Amino acid sequence: NAGVTQTPKFQVLKTGQSMTLQCAQDMNHEYMSWYRQDPGMGLRLIHYSVGAGITDQGEVPNGYNVSRSTTEDFPLRLLSAAPSQTSVYFCASSGPGTANYGYTFGSGTRLTVV
């Protein structure tokens, strides 16, 4: 099993550019989430999905879009990159209900917006 795969691992964007961070899992997990991690701020939830076709906002959703057309994939789109979106982004997935299972995290995407 590959687990949770995130691509790319590193990315530099110019302000105003758009891009998609890819996330795929091969564990047939229902729950998937995107977090960003900044020094001193910890992990903050951006968007969340409990299954294909269902998404919801987290704590810091502004500037990001998501979709969940399949169980396996949960891409995160930056619409118009801003320096404030410089961060490390983690995708995570969980089995049926986080009350029974912890999250499996990807290795992260390190994004710099200049």
Add this chain to the structure above:
Amino acid sequence: SQKIEQNSEALNIQEGKTATLTCNYTNYSPAYLQWYRQDPGRGPVFLLLIRENEKEKRKERLKVTFDTTLKQSLFHITASQPADSATYLCALPNNRDDKIIFGKGTRLHILP
């Protein structure tokens, strides 16, 4: 407002001793709580989940307690080793919709 508090200062423990990390929360009523380990440059790794009706849970050298009256969880590593050095995160579901919210983590250094 809802808060999850973990010691922001690093914790230095001598090898072989027990390391104890604290997670306090306010304005949450979690049915469960999770602990993760994160190494530099890596994603968090799930360690343990404890439910509100479980006072204590163990996994090898790890022990977690959950006191819903004190609104606190303690995470213990017994017989600590330098390889246990990492940042440890607690996480719990928010009240409204069970989304998992993380504390900021505590850095643990096990000194040889």
